[in-house]
Amino acid sequence: MLQVDPTAAIAPSADLVAWSRLGSVYRPDHLRQALEHDRTLFEHNALVRPMSDVGLYLAGAADQPVYERTRVWLRANDRFRRHVLKLLGSSGPLTSRDIPDTAAVPWASTGWTNNRNVTRMLELLMARGEVAISGRIGRERIWDLAERVYPSGITVPPVEEAERIKNERRLSGLGIARARAAKMPVEPIDVGEAGEPAVVEGVKGEWRVDPAALGQDFEGRTALLSPFDRLVHDRARAQELFDFEYVLEMYKPAAGRRWGYFALPVLHGDRLVGKVDAAADRKASVLRVNAIHEDVEFTPAITRGVQAELMDLAGWLGLDTIER
Numbered sequence: 093m094l095q096v097d098p099t100a101a102i103a104p105s106a107d108l109v110a111w112s113r114l115g116s117v118y119r120p121d122h123l124r125q126a127l128e129h130d131r132t133l134f135e136h137n138a139l140v141r142p143m144s145d146v147g148l149y150l151a152g153a154a155d156q157p158v159y160e161r162t163r164v165w166l167r168a169n170d171r172f173r174r175h176v177l178k179l180l181g182s183s184g185p186l187t188s189r190d191i192p193d194t195a196a197v198p199w200a201s202t203g204w205t206n207n208r209n210v211t212r213m214l215e216l217l218m219a220r221g222e223v224a225i226s227g228r229i230g231r232e233r234i235w236d237l238a239e240r241v242y243p244s245g246i247t248v249p250p251v252e253e254a255e256r257i258k259n260e261r262r263l264s265g266l267g268i269a270r271a272r273a274a275k276m277p278v279e280p281i282d283v284g285e286a287g288e289p290a291v292v293e294g295v296k297g298e299w300r301v302d303p304a305a306l307g308q309d310f311e312g313r314t315a316l317l318s319p320f321d322r323l324v325h326d327r328a329r330a331q332e333l334f335d336f337e338y339v340l341e342m343y344k345p346a347a348g349r350r351w352g353y354f355a356l357p358v359l360h361g362d363r364l365v366g367k368v369d370a371a372a373d374r375k376a377s378v379l380r381v382n383a384i385h386e387d388v389e390f391t392p393a394i395t396r397g398v399q400a401e402l403m404d405l406a407g408w409l410g411l412d413t414i415e416r
Contacts, residue, residue: 094106094109094123095109095320099354102354102370102371102409112316113321116408128226134146134242136224143243146243148254149254153221153248162216165199169195171196172195172196172213184236185227185234187229188210188235191210218238225241255284256284259282259286262280262286263286266302268302268333269326270283271284271298271299283300284300287302295333312360314394314401315358316358317357318356319340319355319356323359337387338357340354351369351383352369352383353371354369366386366388368398369381369383370402374409377410377413379405379409
């Protein structure tokens with residue numbers, strides 16, 4: 093899966109992860125084609141996933157929302173709910189700003205969702221499997237009835253089976269993870285009883301490991317990772333397994349940053365070895381490299397690998413030069 097995030101210091105998050113994983117053969121229009129035309133991918137809860145998995149995320153949809161406060165709000169706004177569905181049904185895909193706010197009871201929140209009644213309703217209806225994201229205009233989501241976005245004949249497994257499969261998929265992507273962990277927004281970081289138990293030398297506690305990942309030949313490379321890449325997204329896991337300290341510092345004041353606004357973790361072989369503080373200046377057509385932080389002393393091979401990745405990144409972004 094790919095996480096959708098508005099941060100674009102270098103490129104939109106989903107595109108940057110795809111470039112890092114797939115290389116310059118990947119183009120952002122590939123993602124749009126798959127989401128909006130081929131329908132081989134779908135966006136749900138700020139994540140892009142294979143359409144073949146949509147049934148896993150519709151399991152339990154009829155029981156949404158789970159929190160009583162939200163249930164009360166939805167019941168109080170049932171007329172509003174029916175109006176949104178009727179409007180989408182007759183008008184076709186719409187952005188949230190195209191949908192009138194007819195909420196009888198406003199959504200109350202101490203956060204940014206306060207009184208954002210249309211957005212809140214659409215996201216609840218998405219969780220219930222009644223509407224879906226049909227595409228985007230820039231960063232703005234386009235909504236439609238789920239039946240016009242998702243394929244017909246979807247197999248929706250029981251909730252317990254769906255959770256088991258999702259845990260197995262997550263472990264397959266991570267290779268090794270904790271069975272239980274703190275609840276995380278957007279996507280969990282634990283995998284339940286998937287895989288097999290394992291112990292890592294020098295690290296406390298038990299892990300779960302994907303047996304398919306064991307005993308395989310490994311040929312490493314140098315890669316610049318997005319901070320949203322799942323290899324490093326769980327900061328505690330990265331610290332425990334790779335002795336790699338990282339914090340995404342774009343929310344910190346500039347004076348308090350150690351590595352930079354949107355520093356890219358550096359993977360070399362099987363080690364996380366540093367961070368690159370870089371930003372794309374599209375007006376000047378320059379990839380600005382503000383700093384390269386070496387967690388370990390860079391060997392000539394690491395330096396060559398990082399420089400090659402920076403050149404590839406600049407070319408992929410269509411920037412003319414790199415400045416340090």
